Amino acid sequence: MKKLSITARASLLALAIPLLHGCAEPGKATGEGADAAGNVAIVNGKAVPRSRVEVLLQQATRGGQPKTPELEAQVKDEIVLREMFMQEAEKLGLARTADYKAQMELARQSIMIRELFNDYSKKNPVTDEEIKAEYDKAKAQQGGTEYHARHILVEKEADALALIKQIKAGAKFDELAKAHSKDQGSGSNGGDLDWANPNSYVPEFGQALTKLKKGEMTETPVKTEYGYHIIKLEDTREAGFPSLDEVKPRIQQSLAQQKLAKYREDIKAKAKTDYKFSQ
Structure with a gap:
């Protein structure tokens, strides 16, 4: 059976799904251990909520993976295994180490920054008018x-x-x-x-x-x-020039990147700091 993978950014702890597939056949775990409260399973008396599955699935599909029953089953496998491994790590007191705390702070920052930019993109989408204007400009210059x-x-x-x-x-x-x-x-x-x-x-x-x-x-x-x-x-x-429909996705992506770049620079410009950037 072909094994599916989840994007690296979906996994905060960098657990590789292909390494976990041997523990259960995709499909067999679907629904097993779930209870009326919507938990996926109970591990050593602790509930594993379904919400974790939804979050990881969302991350995987956002990265380009199609949502299939096989993918959902593999995500459930990983969520349950993560709970097992987390409980063992906590038992050993690893959450109290300086290295763990430093990595968690970096992970927290990465998630917050990603959500910041996702929120900006949702609130400031590239409009059809902007795409058309950019297309007309390029056509005038190159066509x-x-x-x-x-x-x-x-x-x-x-x-x-x-x-x-x-x-x-x-x-x-x-x-x-x-x-x-x-x-x-x-x-x-x-x-x-x-x-x-x-x-x-x-x-x-x-x-x-x-x-x-x-x-x-x-x-x-x-x-x-x-x-x-x-x-x-x-x-x-x-000179030949492609139609708007042909280049629209590329223009939209380019304009979205430009908007994000400007947003980043705006934040940087208004921040008060004594730090001098190298570039």
Whole structure:
């Protein structure tokens, strides 16, 4: 029989379910030992409440496990075995050790922090309007028309004007790019920038590019923070872009993570402390 596993975060004491399965066949323990009060079992005179099973099942299904009779039976097995092991640990006085108390404090913090963020996410869900706005923004930046361009980047405007004059006189654009362009990445390839959306460039460059027709070159140098550009448009094409339905789950997850990150930073910013974070 295939053994199921419960996510590691579901187990605060890090007991591995696969190690416990040999004690009882899943299915056989279901309902056995349960009483009218809703307890799963009685271990050495102490009741094991059903509520523990529900909590662990909830953790398991939240982590992606489907809720099946087999999983429920295995969770019951673990809950009962945990009670047995806990009673033995308490009998040995392990709950009074410093190491146990330190680990319990860390576990308490982890649970509280997780609940804090879960509570925030429930109260601040990502809306359809936010998803649509993010989709439209990405589509504007990455979709639409793509441009295949070349450019030559030089430091001085006079140098750019001289190169434009040479190109008009018959010099080859790609050869001049290899010889003179400061942009080593594209210069070695004849100034080729490949296909890209104009929004991926600095504004001055992108605006000048969209004004060109296929085969045209800028008549005057285009100044940006990097220097002076001579831009040539090789061709254009319509870029494909996925539908909103295709990318909605990914956008929703990304926005949820961004909201949580901001919430974390807000808490950090308003806290008063003399501690200096390393990052």
